[in-house]
């Protein structure tokens with residue numbers, strides 16, 4: 001039987017402080033980009049807590065000793081384009097050898113349904129830990145479709161990492177994919193009539209890339 005995933009809010013004081021910075025409508029593109037990456041890096045520390053280790057013999061200047069090192073195949077970071085791209089460099093600061101796959105999606109403004117337009121993944125997904133990243137989990141449609149796309153290609157060990165989650169999105173994602181772990185820096189209040197998270201931080205893709 002597949003394991004039951006968890007939902008966890010990573011509310012470390014530094015994460016909360018930085019999230020408040022990017023929520024501010026006066027935070028410009030440059031600072032927004034930088035702080036999104038800083039939060040992603042802090043979150044990666046917690047998200048990677050259960051990565052498997054193996055014994056490894058190392059010779060120190062004093063003696064030989066058996067210690068631990070990361071085991072298994074390299075982690076894959078999968079940003080949901082565009083907004084997820086903003087979290088990749090921060091995670092790579094902590095896990096520099098990670099591979100990066102991409103899932104391109106946009107949300108229809110009226111129906112709020114996602115459309116997939118690009119998927120490119122590294123090989124051997126079945127034996128890798130996969131971190132899907134998107135700053136915003138709103139209705140959950142994009143996240144669900146991204147997990148579908150990865151499972152279709154053999155992925156098993158999947159975690160979804162976002163900055164701001166709406167209760168509606170958390171429920172939808174966990175109902176559709178109960179086996180994956182979901183991490184957020186904040187569980188916000190609700191979605192508005194346009195599918196934006198309240199209080200949220202606006203459109204993450206536009207704020208990251210300076211578009212409208």
Ligand SMILES: O=c1ccn([C@@H]2O[C@H](COP(=O)(O)O)[C@@H](O)[C@H]2O)c(=O)[nH]1
Nearest residue numbers: 083138139140141142196197202203204
């Ligand atoms: O407040 C918001 C809400 C959504 N987004 C963007 O939409 C998708 C996620 O939306 P779902 O409804 O969960 O599919 C996400 O990729 C963001 O790019 C946003 O920026 N701000």
Ligand SMILES: O=P(O)(O)OP(=O)(O)O
Nearest residue numbers: 081082083106107205206
């Ligand atoms: O989910 P969307 O439509 O906001 O896509 P993007 O992240 O490219 O702004």
Ligand SMILES: [Mg+2]
Nearest residue numbers: 203204205206
């Ligand atoms: Mg957007």
